[in-house]
Amino acid sequence: MGIRIRVADFVQTLIAAIAVGSLYALVALGYTLVYGVLKFINFAHSDIFVLGTWTSLTAAVVITNKMGIEPEHAPWWVAMCVFLLAIAMCATFGYCIERFAYRPLRGAPRLNVLITAIGVSLLLQNVGQLPGKTVAESGGSPAATIPFGAIPRNMPALIEDRVLNETSVAEGTMAGGSKRGTVKLDQNLTIEAERQYRIEYVKPPAADAPAGAQSSIETLNVVVAEPGTIAAGEEISTQPRRNAKDVEGTKYRVLRSPLVPIRLIDVLIVTGSIGLMIGLQILVFKTKLGRAMRAVSHSVETASLMGINTNAVISFTFVLGSALAAAAAFLYPLKYPLVNQTAHGIWVLLGLKAFVAAVVGGIGNVRGAVLGGFLIALIEFFGSRYVSTELRDVYVFGLLILVLLLRPSGLLGSTAREKV
Amino acid sequence: MSALLEVKDLVVKYGAIEALHGISLTVNQGEIVSLIGSNGAGKTTTLRAISGIRRAASGSIVFNGADISRQAAHAIVRSGLVQSPEGRGVFPNMTVAENLDLGAFIRNDHAEIAKDLERALGLFPRLRERMGQMAGTLSGGEQQMLAMARAMLTKPRLLLLDEPSLGLAPQIVQTIFKIIREINASGTTILLVEQNARMALQVSHRAYVLETGKIVNQGDAKELASSDVVRKAYLGH
Secondary structure, eight states, rough: OOHHOOOOHHHHHHHHHHHHHHHHHHHHHHHHHHHHHHOOOOOTTTHHHHHHHHHHHHHHHHHHHHTTGGGGGOOOHHHHHHHHHHHHHHHHHHHHIIIIIIGTTSOHHHHHHHHHHHHHHHHHHHHHHHHHEEEEEEEEEEEESSOOOOOOOOOOOOHHHHHHHOOOEEEEBSSSSSOOEEEEEEEEEEEETTTTTEEEEEEEOOOTTOTTOOOOEEEEEEEOOOEEEOOOOOOEEEESSOHHHHTTTTTEEEOOOSSSSBBBOOOHHHHHHHHHHHHHHHHHHHHHHHHHHHHHHHHHHHHHHOOHHHHHHHHHHHHHHHHHHHHHHHHHHHHHHEEOOOOHHHHHHHHHHHHHHHHHHHHHHHHHHHHHHHHHHHHHHHHHHHTTTGGGHHHHHHHHHHHHHHOOTOSSSSOOOOOO | OOEEEEEEEEEEEETEEEEEEEEEEEEETOOOEEOOOTHHHHHHHHHHHHHSSSSSSEEEEEEETEEEEEOHHHHHTTTTTEEEOSSOOSSSSSSSSHHHHHHTOOOOOOOHHHHHHHHHHOOOOHHHHHHBBBBGSOOOHHHHHHHHHHHHOOOSSSSEOTTTTTOOOOHHHHHHHHHHHHHHHHEEEEEEEOOOOOHHHHSSSEEEEETTEEEEEEEEHHHHHHHHHHHHIIIOO
């Protein structure tokens, strides 16, 4: 492999790690915020995240179904609606869990609350995959149910992923006379090594289409083995195969894949998450409410002596943590569309990783959770890319053990408060 | 003089153990009243019960005409009863300025807050130099000053002070007590809890003596200071 390819590969791994790391960070923030005010681990937090993914999926299916449109053609506000619904759902559950499961145990020993948290987690996991009432159908079979049922489903592609930095290398009108599965261009095309090429062409509406039907843009992937030049008029094999007369005379452009593809979904995930994290940072460190949260985090009693309604602050913290998990839960299936049933081990592992991120960064520390999220993803992605994929979870928990041995309070965690 | 705070037959329990066996005390508008007693007598417990942090098992706490014994701690603060907690009750991971801001948490009258902040910093000029510093890095005396200044910013009608002299050098203790007088002179009623009985009795109008959860003596501060029992037990001569 050439050095350019190696660098490109490295950068691609980095991008994937940053995208997934920002999702870990969003979930880790929920663990850390709750730990900050109540000093206990809310084990039901990862289930709030799972609830968010299923709420997004169900809402997306129901809305597109009711509107009778393909998800890829859904207007932007459908995605916005789905996002807000996921946040509302998770925030409501977060609030209720605190209010009805944890608050009655406020004065109880820490262990009781911990066991309750595990109980709530199991309850959510198992109720979530009960056979549910059908809320949307497709082709006669249920497409979405509430509860969500025991079979995995695919998240509709509300936001269609695409590579943002392709280069257009040729534009023109398709030449005629090809056989099925091939096209002819009206100009020479230079094929470089290690790149993919695709041809976009404007497909006019079918002859029997109703009036007002619009032309659509179709993609053909160029199948070439060797770099070199393809002369104008030479046949080019493409996938999928199209009839020659369908493409003849259409406007086309040839797009070359970049060495490092930058995908829309990744950009969305990273900018969205970082935006939320900056917002949270401002909320916690610059506003009156944030000051109240930090006061409660230090001492519930002293905070109440300032006139702070500590129960309200604790409720708000749960709502905030759950909303951040919901944001991550909306973004996650856009990247990884297969949404597994609520009690699936993959969710438990994901929740654990986010929890590890919070601990590695220093539980209770907002900046630590963000740092931990990115760190966990980096070690996971680079480890599995360059060492061994099978060990990808081992790196994460190995890092946890290392941090706990060397800096038990986490990378940014304060050392044990000295008693004077 | 009208009673601002009236505690009647207050009983507080920690689990099965009764910490206060039915104490009664009154603080009148404009007074400094002190509650003195040795370590473990129940002084801090009394303040915690009045502030609503520790629920009373029985008895009543009437502040400004309303029973507050069932009210939430934050609601009590909003009604004008403010406690400056013992010694290190500041937020160590926040700056002095942020701590003072939290004192004014329940208020929205920004112009008045700015005035009160000036007044508090006038009484505790040391804090002005330390505004950007983390409260945890202050000396014990400075932390105590911060706790008091913060409580003043809450604009209390009744200020509860828990052991303001605890662990402080004698000179600073003098300063603190001078300021307690000044706060009182500007119209704030004060209930003071102290182990340092000599200083407490000097600044107070009246005092109560607490011993193992019971009021054993009460009266005019000057008279108590000269009574044999109190002198032997708390003043050491």
